[in-house]
Amino acid sequence: MPQTARIADSPDRSTAVNPHPLDYSRSRARMAAMKDDGLVKEVPSKSGSFPDWYTAVVLKGELADYAPVRGCMVIRPYGYTLWECMQGLLDARLKATGHVNAYFPTLIPESLLNREAEHVEGFSPQVAWVTHGGAKELSERLALRPTSEAIINTMYARWVKSYRDLPVLVNQWCNIFRWEKATRLFLRTLEFLWQEGHTLHRSEEEAEEEALRILDIYVDFVENDLCVPVLAGLKPESEKFPGAVRTYTIEAMMPDGQALQSGTSHNLGQGFAEAFDIRYLDEDNTEKRPWGTSWGVTTRLIGALVMTHGDDRGLFLPPRVAPFQVAVVPVLFGKQDEAVLAKCREAVTALAGLRVKLDADTNQTAGWKYNQYEMLGVPVRVEIGPKDVQKEGAVLVPRDGSGKRFIRFADLAQEVNGLMDGVQRGMLAAARERVRAMTSEAGSFDEFRARLDAVPGFIRVAWCGSAQCEGQIIEETKTTPRVMVPAEQDRGDAPCIACGRPTGKRIYYARTY
RNA sequence: CGGGGCGUGGCGCAGUUGGCUAGCGCACCAGCUUGGGGUGCUGGGGGUCGCCCGUUCAAAUCGGGUCGCCCCGACCA
Numbered sequence: 001m002p003q004t005a006r007i008a009d010s011p012d013r014s015t016a017v018n019p020h021p022l023d024y025s026r027s028r029a030r031m032a033a034m035k036d037d038g039l040v041k042e043v044p045s046k047s048g049s050f051p052d053w054y055t056a057v058v059l060k061g062e063l064a065d066y067a068p069v070r071g072c073m074v075i076r077p078y079g080y081t082l083w084e085c086m087q088g089l090l091d092a093r094l095k096a097t098g099h100v101n102a103y104f105p106t107l108i109p110e111s112l113l114n115r116e117a118e119h120v121e122g123f124s125p126q127v128a129w130v131t132h133g134g135a136k137e138l139s140e141r142l143a144l145r146p147t148s149e150a151i152i153n154t155m156y157a158r159w160v161k162s163y164r165d166l167p168v169l170v171n172q173w174c175n176i177f178r179w180e181k182a183t184r185l186f187l188r189t190l191e192f193l194w195q196e197g198h199t200l201h202r203s204e205e206e207a208e209e210e211a212l213r214i215l216d217i218y219v220d221f222v223e224n225d226l227c228v229p230v231l232a233g234l235k236p237e238s239e240k241f242p243g244a245v246r247t248y249t250i251e252a253m254m255p256d257g258q259a260l261q262s263g264t265s266h267n268l269g270q271g272f273a274e275a276f277d278i279r280y281l282d283e284d285n286t287e288k289r290p291w292g293t294s295w296g297v298t299t300r301l302i303g304a305l306v307m308t309h310g311d312d313r314g315l316f317l318p319p320r321v322a323p324f325q326v327a328v329v330p331v332l333f334g335k336q337d338e339a340v341l342a343k344c345r346e347a348v349t350a351l352a353g354l355r356v357k358l359d360a361d362t363n364q365t366a367g368w369k370y371n372q373y374e375m376l377g378v379p380v381r382v383e384i385g386p387k388d389v390q391k392e393g394a395v396l397v398p399r400d401g402s403g404k405r406f407i408r409f410a411d412l413a414q415e416v417n418g419l420m421d422g423v424q425r426g427m428l429a430a431a432r433e434r435v436r437a438m439t440s441e442a443g444s445f446d447e448f449r450a451r452l453d454a455v456p457g458f459i460r461v462a463w464c465g466s467a468q469c470e471g472q473i474i475e476e477t478k479t480t481p482r483v484m485v486p487a488e489q490d491r492g493d494a495p496c497i498a499c500g501r502p503t504g505k506r507i508y509y510a511r512t513y
Numbered sequence: 514c515g516g517g518g519c520g521u522g523g524c525g526c527a528g529u530u531g532g533c534u535a536g537c538g539c540a541c542c543a544g545c546u547u548g549g550g551g552u553g554c555u556g557g558g559g560g561u562c563g564c565c566c567g568u569u570c571a572a573a574u575c576g577g578g579u580c581g582c583c584c585c586g587a588c589c590a
Contacts, residue, residue: 176590301590331548365550366549
């Protein structure tokens with residue numbers, strides 16, 4: 001019974017690392033190759049082909065695997081545990097702000113989806129349909145939910161009667177289907193997991209506050225827990241959610257210079273309340289329509305984690321969300337093994353409160369395990385061998401590459417807990433610095449292209465707000481508008497990059513996933 | 514949806530001007546050995562060559578189709 005892993009929110013032990021053997025090569029050629037840089041050759045270089053690197057890290061990191069269905073993936077136990085860790089942290093924030101979870105059906109009758117015109121139009125190219133029950137053709141097609149506004153607002157219309165029923169603050173964790181032409185693990189698959197909040201409010205102001213409150217929660221969660229820096233702000237009209245009045249977004253920048261939309265929060269106005277005929281009787285005894293919001297983040301965030309922090313050794317997961325925060329690796333020689341293992345178990349006890357994996361397997365060497373847990377992105381490794389037992393110490397190895405350190409065993413808990421915070425902060429700081437270096441400003445198309453050429457990333461421009469100018473920017477630069485940051489608006493006029501008219505608007509453009 | 518690439522034991526690949534029993538590395542099993550950065554040796558088990566249809570005395574190899582995956586561009590969390 002070698003498993004001593006304690007996984008929060010995980011009811012069983014199926015989340016144990018490496019439940020199935022993998023093909024980690026041990027050929028002499030590869031061993032020789034390893035001596036060059038000490039890196040496992042299972043992972044191609046991040047600076048080489050970025051897409052190949054990404055796929056290899058997801059696969060070798062045991063986050064996911066291709067399913068025998070086009071465009072679909074299996075989230076493996078290790079990857080799913082990561083998702084559960086992420087869920088736990090975000091869910092707590094949502095609960096703390098008064099939201100409650102519920103569950104609505106995956107199947108959505110076509111007639112409901114058709115109620116809101118812009119909504120259908122926006123989603124119809126991506127909807128998967130159920131047309132048969134057994135051999136019998138259905139009288140009405142059922143959509144596999146591409147999002148749940150239609151079915152949830154249908155229910156809200158039944159439940160909301162009085163101003164006393166407001167606000168409605170409901171969230172659901174579920175799966176979503178969107179038919180995609182080209183798929184990538186975690187970044188775009190036919191089916192993915194997310195959380196979607198759907199709220200109703202008494203006033204427009206309250207709905208706007210809610211949309212912004214959620215945006216703030218997303219920023220806090222993604223930056224402080226996932227260590228992924230984002231630009232938060234408003235989407236331009238062209239990038240709005242179908243049916244929304246306003247869409248807010250958090251946009252992350254990946255190391256290859258492409259922006260990744262990482263979460264959205266929509267002010268839906270009264271559009272859905274009208275389409276689904278939601279009314280309530282207000283204090284003044286008149287019937288009114290509530291104001292709505294919806295918002296979500298998806299398993300795509302796992303892709304952001306991989307790309308932001310991974311390196312040539314594989315994954316690197318922030319301590320707060322890592323399925324295993326610490327890997328304890330005994331160095332076994334067949335002689336004092338019992339003493340070494342006893343010390344390792346003592347270490348696990350000392351680290352109570354952290355998610356710890358003790359790997360006492362004897363069919364792999366200690367060195368093999370070092371590489372394995374680095375590939376899995378475990379933030380801190382503790383090595384304990386006979387020499388450490390003798391010296392009453394242990395070797396700590398943070399995944400951030402800052403080197404091995406020998407510590408007194410008595411200081412283990414304090415040292416490791418200190419590393420948890422230090423590594424977490426270091427990851428955010430490093431990512432911030434990278435994104436800062438990938439963000440620039442351009443006053444002309446020539447300048448825009450030059451910057452994009454030098455360092456692809458976020459490029460901020462002045463934009464008058466017209467669709468025509470937006471189209472021209474897209475055309476000239478092959479980038480798309482990502483986000484307008486509120487604090488950067490109306491702080492002095494500059495000529496619109498396309499038409500030259502003075503404007504206070506600023507917007508970031510980037511290539512995107 | 515266009516352009517390019519790829520489907521051969523679990524994984525990575527070789528073999529492709531048609532021709533012997535389809536080969537190699539890793540993984541797996543057994544034994545010995547080794548062990549602080551992916552131990553070494555020996556011996557084993559495992560494949561109707563993605564699928565279908567053709568051509569042929571003979572197809573992993575040639576032709577047609579089909580399915581899937583990867584990469585690059587147009588649409589999207």
